Amino acid sequence: MAQVFYRKWRPQTLAEVVGQEHVTRTLLNALSGGHVSHAYLFCGPRGTGKTSTGRILAKAVNCVKTSTGGKGEPCNKCVMCKSITEGRALDIIEIDAASHTGVDDVRELIERVNYAPAQAKYKVYIIDEVHMLSGSASNALLKTLEEPPPKVIFILATTETHKVLPTIVSRCQRFDFHRLSQKDTEEKLSRITQAEGINIAPEALRLVAKSARGGLRDAENLLEQIYTYYGAEVSLVQVQEMLGMAGNERARELVKYITQKDIGAGLKAIGRAAEDGLDLKQIDREVVSYLRELLLLKSGLDKDSGLTKEEMAELKTLAEKASLEQILRAVKLFGQIEGALDNDSTLPLELALVDACIEPVIEKPARAAEAEPVRTARPSTPAPAHPAPRAALNTTPPAATPKPVPTASSTPHPVAARPITRPVEPPKDPVKVSALQGAGSELAQLKNNWALIIQQVPDAVRRSAAVAMLRSAGIKPIAIEGDTVVLSFKYPYHREKIEELENKKIVAGLIGQFLGRPCQIKCVYEPEENHLVREAQKLGAQIIEVEEK
Structure with a gap:
């Protein structure tokens, strides 16, 4: 044998x-x-x-x-x-x-x-x-x-x-022991092919060495498998077929559409690849590989990547047209979907393509200059007993409050808190401005507009797990302690999920945008029947620690 x-x-x-x-x-x-x-x-x-x-x-x-x-x-x-x-x-x-x-x-x-x-x-x-x-x-x-x-x-x-x-x-x-470089692997495979009488194209041998990813035994096994199937004459196309890389041209075509932001042509290319029965996971890996080479070229690193001269020339042309931010975003998007891909659905690839072609919407944070007058200005007229809700967010009509006699020195002050979707004009009524002073009035504003805050979240986080739990888990604010907003949870599971770093950052960002200042969140487990806690908080008590049983 x-x-x-x-x-x-x-x-x-x-x-x-x-x-x-x-x-x-x-x-x-x-x-x-x-x-x-x-x-x-x-x-x-x-x-x-x-x-x-x-x-x-x-x-x-x-x-x-x-x-x-x-x-x-x-x-x-x-x-x-x-x-x-x-x-x-x-x-x-x-x-x-x-x-x-x-x-x-x-x-x-x-x-x-x-x-x-x-x-x-x-x-x-x-x-x-x-x-x-x-x-x-x-x-x-x-x-x-x-x-x-x-x-x-x-x-x-x-x-x-x-x-x-x-x-x-x-x-x-x-x-x-280190992984072998592609050059060392190619040299060893070249000696084997010469001794075994195998005539293989240099580009094909380079592809075999690259696919082994530093493992010489894997490269030798793959070479023998190709030799057994195709014989002593081996071309680049045959190696690509053996490696499942028949969609190599499709991947380059898809990268071109990404850099050109041509969503329609990109979606058609993905559909044709699926109809032809190509492995979508392999196409995604090749797209990521080309985008990585594009990222290196755009960053000024022109190294020997194992691509042909024609492929390198095409990538250099694409690198001149695309921005570094767009390439980086595309690498991240296509690199994250491999686990979700299967050959029955093209949706992950299509979503990644659309996201890579659309310019991201950047939410502008509230400026500290607008929030500063609210913290420092004190109108001479005392605030009413009940805070006046914001007209742009709260649909409930405000309770009637006595209006002060306007004076010549009265000047409007900007309101610190602003809705998520559009800026709110600063109110001209000094009574309403004074109603926003202090933690109590901020909490009232937050409670009154909590449902609208959840409804009007930015598109970038609308489908996140954190927003989904805010909609359906009965989470609500119960206290504001300095820069920390305390959220009440009916079930321990939801509290644990929101306390995860990514979810916590999303929720704190939404509340901070409404309040007009950065804030942290504190999650507490509070069953609905626990009315004593609410009564104690009304008397000035604060939640220090929660113990689950």
Whole structure:
């Protein structure tokens, strides 16, 4: 049976390990200087050479070649090197920690460690996926890992370093393997294609290397799959089909419509892609990839991205027409919808397209200069017993109040609070201005206009979870304590959801726009039947802490 590419072309010397020079150079220096450690920890993503490097190190310390035995690269010609390469060396023990996770497996390993090597100079234990060991098994290994017998070397490999006990990490020499660069992956794949007699277009090979995302084993597997399906002659179109990237042209077309703000043409392009049975998730990923390249170009970073010259020329033309803000907004919108996409509905793509083409509406915050006179000005005429509600928001007719005799020195003052949808003209009646002074009148204004505040929220947050709960959960303001508005909730669940950072920011913004000043919100759980709390608040009490039972 023929070997798969990633096994057939596995590196056999440290010099053949691709893209990990910081690791291989250190190990070569340790071998040549005779400073090989008793325990190593190799960390890094999959397919970056951790297990292969462990096997090469096992061969290097056990190589019996006269000139460099145990002092450098393995010769791969002696009996010991060949037996390790073929996987039949008795003293090189590979253990998969994912299937040997228990403390009993580690106890068995510890018992065998004490036996001397049968053939080799050193007995080497390669424990793959060491993070899968249970806590008890990891602790049982500690003493042996710290002080193993003289002729034993441990090589641990993991893809998730944060799951390995710190006590194990501290007993090993740690090496971090990095993802391979696209250039290194291309060079290795190019050597494989030349040796295997595969004629593949350079753009196609570049696309294979890019799709592997730094994992050489993934790239070699994909190359073999393409070779098996298409034969020795491979074109760029065939690689795109194998990767599910037949919508590459559609993605570029969609990016062009986004930069041109052509909503109609963009919607038609999405519809055609769905009718042709293309993978909408793959199209979204390609759109994000092109938009990212566009963002880098617009930011002045002209790097080798793996695109063809024609694609780069087209992107540079689009970058000149679009603004940096528009590109950034489009990247965010299309990058957030991948989880919501399926091949049955084009709606997420269509919504992202429309949002990316429409200029965002920026709500202007209330100016501090308008709010300042309200806090400082004190009209000489006393305020009425009941605050006068705002005529632009409250539909309930105000109660009749005695009007003061106007004087020559009376001047109108601007009102701090303003509705969300449109500015309100400053009232000319000084009585109404005085009614807005103090926390009590602000609270009355907020209560009277609470329903309209919820109805007239900006379109940007109209569909948010916070606004939906404000509409249906019976939430209402009950107190204002300085810059903090206290909201009452009938159910603990709604209170917990509103206290989430994003929802809390939305609600505080809506109330702050009405009051004309920044504010915070405080959420309290208050069942409807708890009338005693309301009566106590009327007498001047404040809610300090709420305890749920």
